Amino acid sequence: MTEPKREILVIDDEHDTRESLRIILEAAGYGVRAARDGSEGLRLQESNPADAVITDIFMPVADGLETIREIRSRSPRTKIIAVSGGGSAVRNPAYLETANFAGAHATLVKPVDPDELLAVLRNCLADGGQ
Amino acid sequence: MKLRTGLFVLVAGAITPLLAALLMAGAVLIQHEREAVAREALGRARSAMSAVDAELRGSLTTLQALASSKHLAGGDLREFYEEARRVMASQPAWLNIGLTTVAGVQMIDAALPYGQHKPLSGDEASFQQAVRTGRPAIGNVTGGTAVPAPSIRIRVPVFQQGRIRYVLSAPIMPSRLAEVLRAQQIPSGWVIALADRERNFVARIPDVPVGSPVSESFRAAIDREPEGWSAGHTLEGVATYTPYVTSALSGWVLGIAIPRSVVDAGARKATLVAGAGILIALGVAIGLAFLFGKRIAAPIAALAAAGGRFESSSDAPTPGAERIDEIARLDRALHEAARTARERQERLQEQATQMQEADRRKDEFLAMLAHELRNPLAPLRNAAWILRDPRTSEAEAKWSREVIERQVRHMARLLDDLLDMSRISRGRLELRKERCALASVVDSARETSQPAIEEGGHELTVELPAEPVHLEADPVRLSQVVSNLLNNAARYTPAGGHIRLRAERRGRELTLTVSDDGVGIPGHMLPHVFDMFSQGDSGIARSSGGLGIGLALTRGLVEAHGGTIAARSQGSGKGSEFIVRLPIVTEAATPAPAPPVEAGKDARMYRILVVDDVEENVVSLAAVLRGMGHDVHTAGGGEEAVVAAARLLPEVVLLDIQMPHINGYDACRHIRGIPGGESILIVAVTGRGQEKDRVDSARAGFDHHLVKPVDPEELNALIRRLGAKRGRMTGDR
Numbered sequence: 001m002t003e004p005k006r007e008i009l010v011i012d013d014e015h016d017t018r019e020s021l022r023i024i025l026e027a028a029g030y031g032v033r034a035a036r037d038g039s040e041g042l043r044l045q046e047s048n049p050a051d052a053v054i055t056d057i058f059m060p061v062a063d064g065l066e067t068i069r070e071i072r073s074r075s076p077r078t079k080i081i082a083v084s085g086g087g088s089a090v091r092n093p094a095y096l097e098t099a100n101f102a103g104a105h106a107t108l109v110k111p112v113d114p115d116e117l118l119a120v121l122r123n124c125l126a127d128g129g130q
Numbered sequence: 131m132k133l134r135t136g137l138f139v140l141v142a143g144a145i146t147p148l149l150a151a152l153l154m155a156g157a158v159l160i161q162h163e164r165e166a167v168a169r170e171a172l173g174r175a176r177s178a179m180s181a182v183d184a185e186l187r188g189s190l191t192t193l194q195a196l197a198s199s200k201h202l203a204g205g206d207l208r209e210f211y212e213e214a215r216r217v218m219a220s221q222p223a224w225l226n227i228g229l230t231t232v233a234g235v236q237m238i239d240a241a242l243p244y245g246q247h248k249p250l251s252g253d254e255a256s257f258q259q260a261v262r263t264g265r266p267a268i269g270n271v272t273g274g275t276a277v278p279a280p281s282i283r284i285r286v287p288v289f290q291q292g293r294i295r296y297v298l299s300a301p302i303m304p305s306r307l308a309e310v311l312r313a314q315q316i317p318s319g320w321v322i323a324l325a326d327r328e329r330n331f332v333a334r335i336p337d338v339p340v341g342s343p344v345s346e347s348f349r350a351a352i353d354r355e356p357e358g359w360s361a362g363h364t365l366e367g368v369a370t371y372t373p374y375v376t377s378a379l380s381g382w383v384l385g386i387a388i389p390r391s392v393v394d395a396g397a398r399k400a401t402l403v404a405g406a407g408i409l410i411a412l413g414v415a416i417g418l419a420f421l422f423g424k425r426i427a428a429p430i431a432a433l434a435a436a437g438g439r440f441e442s443s444s445d446a447p448t449p450g451a452e453r454i455d456e457i458a459r460l461d462r463a464l465h466e467a468a469r470t471a472r473e474r475q476e477r478l479q480e481q482a483t484q485m486q487e488a489d490r491r492k493d494e495f496l497a498m499l500a501h502e503l504r505n506p507l508a509p510l511r512n513a514a515w516i517l518r519d520p521r522t523s524e525a526e527a528k529w530s531r532e533v534i535e536r537q538v539r540h541m542a543r544l545l546d547d548l549l550d551m552s553r554i555s556r557g558r559l560e561l562r563k564e565r566c567a568l569a570s571v572v573d574s575a576r577e578t579s580q581p582a583i584e585e586g587g588h589e590l591t592v593e594l595p596a597e598p599v600h601l602e603a604d605p606v607r608l609s610q611v612v613s614n615l616l617n618n619a620a621r622y623t624p625a626g627g628h629i630r631l632r633a634e635r636r637g638r639e640l641t642l643t644v645s646d647d648g649v650g651i652p653g654h655m656l657p658h659v660f661d662m663f664s665q666g667d668s669g670i671a672r673s674s675g676g677l678g679i680g681l682a683l684t685r686g687l688v689e690a691h692g693g694t695i696a697a698r699s700q701g702s703g704k705g706s707e708f709i710v711r712l713p714i715v716t717e718a719a720t721p722a723p724a725p726p727v728e729a730g731k732d733a734r735m736y737r738i739l740v741v742d743d744v745e746e747n748v749v750s751l752a753a754v755l756r757g758m759g760h761d762v763h764t765a766g767g768g769e770e771a772v773v774a775a776a777r778l779l780p781e782v783v784l785l786d787i788q789m790p791h792i793n794g795y796d797a798c799r800h801i802r803g804i805p806g807g808e809s810i811l812i813v814a815v816t817g818r819g820q821e822k823d824r825v826d827s828a829r830a831g832f833d834h835h836l837v838k839p840v841d842p843e844e845l846n847a848l849i850r851r852l853g854a855k856r857g858r859m860t861g862d863r
Contacts, residue, residue, distance in 0.1 A: 014505060014509065015581075016512075016533045017508045017509045019509075019529070020512030020513055020530065020533060021512060023516050023522070023526050023529075024512055024515060024516060024519075027516075027519055027521050036585075036586070040624075110504045110505065110507065110508045111504060111507035111508040111511040112508065112511070114511065114512055115515070
């Protein structure tokens with residue numbers, strides 16, 4: 001690992017999800033910061049923007065979509081992976097689409113396979129590197 | 131059939147009999163007209179005939195005067211001849227005067243010199259008639275040889291010594307009678323004619339040869355009847371009606387022929403007037419039918435045209451519909467029907483909208499449910515990955531196992547909530563109510579919500595009343611209510627928030643308030659936060675977690691406990707407040723199994739008999755009561771209880787109802803029968819709590835009715851309360 005450690009911001013209101021992702025991402029060699037909601041995530045972004053953000057779309061305190069827009073406008077270089085919790089056909093495709101419009105680079109549906117998440121993350125960061 | 135056609139038929143139907151009557155009247159009128167003409171013509175004929183008769187009668191009178199001549203009576207024929215000559219000279223129409231014997235011998239011929247005469251000729255019939263009847267006779271037209279011109283003869287018999295000796299005859303020129311006819315002044319075109327008994331013309335105006343025969347049709351009519359009305363043609367070929375009369379004097383016939391055109395003119399005029407009247411009436415009727423048909427049909431057509439638009443139209447009357455009452459009413463009825471239809475449609479629309487709304491909520495609920503159920507899967511999957519990963523440390527593996535346990539528990543709880551909600555909505559939720567302390571309920575809830583509160587780094591403050599509060603509730607469910615509210619607050623409050631749980635006693639009510647300084651609830655969402663499928667407008671911000679099921683379940687549980695729940699918020703970002711109100715059922719004073727004799731106002735010891743056929747019940751209740759400091763005795767059945775009561779005379783008997791042999795009711799009655807038994811406080815302690823059971827026990831003589839499991843505190847309070855009253859009474863005795 002010659003290049004500097006990539007920093008990932010994980011935003012999820014669920015503690016166990018956050019912490020397990022931290023373990024997985026750290027095992028994959030990333031530096032991990034975690035926030036329990038959008039506003040906390042934005043605060044963490046302010047000082048030192050992460051290379052990528054993995055954010056839950058359905059979050060109680062700040063709208064996940066709003067968070068995505070904010071991150072996009074404040075730190076355009078940050079890659080965003082949106083994760084939606086709902087699996088129902090009723091609304092989630094629409095939300096994920098909206099997430100795309102809001103500026104997410106990738107959208108995934110919970111529960112995300114950690115290997116898939118790592119692959120998507122690698123792709124995003126590779127694009128950004130070029 | 132069109133309305134107008136119908137009206138025409140109506141009019142035609144009404145007019146047809148009228149037409150028939152009019153036609154009949156017309157026919158009668160024509161007949162009358164004809165008869166009037168006929169009567170008038172007949173009158174004229176009669177008067178003309180009278181004139182003819184008068185002329186003839188004049189001639190006859192003259193002749194009769196001559197017949198009574200004294201010269202003739204005296205046989206002086208020469209003088210008589212002279213007299214006849216003078217008479218003849220005075221009668222210009224007379225052609226001759228002849229005197230003939232009955233045997234036919236000519237005695238005098240006034241046309242010839244005296245002594246000369248031509249033989250009598252022509253019209254033998256009238257001569258014979260005069261001889262036969264002895265009365266004057268008038269003959270028919272005859273050419274005659276003595277008198278070459280056509281003439282008629284008048285004859286008068288001459289009597290001498292009572293016998294007819296002679297017949298005096300005078301031939302008269304018909305021209306004289308023609309003058310009489312002309313004097314009648316018959317209108318031109320008419321014919322007046324006189325015919326003799328042979329039906330030959332005596333005279334006619336206009337002229338025809340005297341003695342020529344009358345027309346066949348006239349002759350036939352005359353032969354049928356002496357007087358009447360003949361229709362036929364004149365000799366000139368004109369169609370006529372001919373009224374005629376026959377003279378009694380001469381047997382002659384006089385007819386006045388009137389051209390049919392004249393007779394029918396009046397009738398035609400009458401017919402014309404009647405026909406015109408009918409036509410005008412018909413025209414007017416048809417015109418009116420047309421007009422009214424239009425007046426009725428036009429508004430109906432307008433209504434029909436408007437009919438399709440009634441659904442959407444206003445309630446204003448259709449133009450033209452107001453002219454006819456029935457149609458105006460129809461118009462109003464149509465409007466009314468349209469309005470009803472509109473209302474029904476609106477109602478259906480509303481129902482459809484409501485159903486769509488419910489459907490939408492259900493869909494959103496399902497979406498939320500999927501989200502809720504999927505959420506725990508993320509850490510589970512991650513944990514599985516971590517456990518599989520060879521780089522994982524022992525500490526991480528341990529943590530991951532804990533995550534799995536935690537998340538599985540969480541998921542199980544979610545499913546439990548769902549099932550509970552389903553039970554509540556079907557009315558199948560069973561509460562295990564018992565007397566429970568508020569403090570322990572709150573402790574349990576705190577414990578459950580601890581992870582969520584710590585997770586958010588929130589600060590929780592709890593304020594409970596200083597005095598212990600007891601509730602008649604299912605402690606597990608009540609704890610669930612409180613923990614749901616705490617979880618909800620933790621969830622919707624940004625990290626490091628403040629959550630406050632406050633319990634207050636207000637009379638017989640307990641108010642539990644859970645407040646936070648979190649995201650709050652927008653005003654328009656407040657009425658819906660407890661709805662099962664209420665995620666709709668909440669948007670993403672409030673979508674996660676409990677709102678879908680949690681609060682709905684919470685409300686269901688609170689209501690199952692006879693309480694209410696309300697939500698308050700100043701708006702978005704201003705925190706929320708949930709207020710639960712629950713009834714306090716028992717007025718507890720001291721905490722449960724209390725150590726003996728708490729110094730109170732009434733710490734007196736009572737002698738108590740506990741009766742139950744189940745030994746455990748007797749032993750445990752006796753132990754509790756002894757613990758409270760009472761003098762307790764026991765009995766295992768009704769019989770034993772009565773014996774013990776008689777022996778001990780206890781102040782209080784706690785009596786089970788359902789016991790073999792002698793049940794509680796009978797035992798109670800027996801105990802009441804013991805001397806002094808009436809003043810014993812007897813309490814039923816039974817598994818039956820229906821109203822009927824309470825009535826039965828009261829009737830059997832019980833003072834009070836308690837339902838198992840008996841709360842010792844309550845029992846103690848009851849004994850002291852009732853026992854105090856009774857004590858005063860017995861003590862005074």
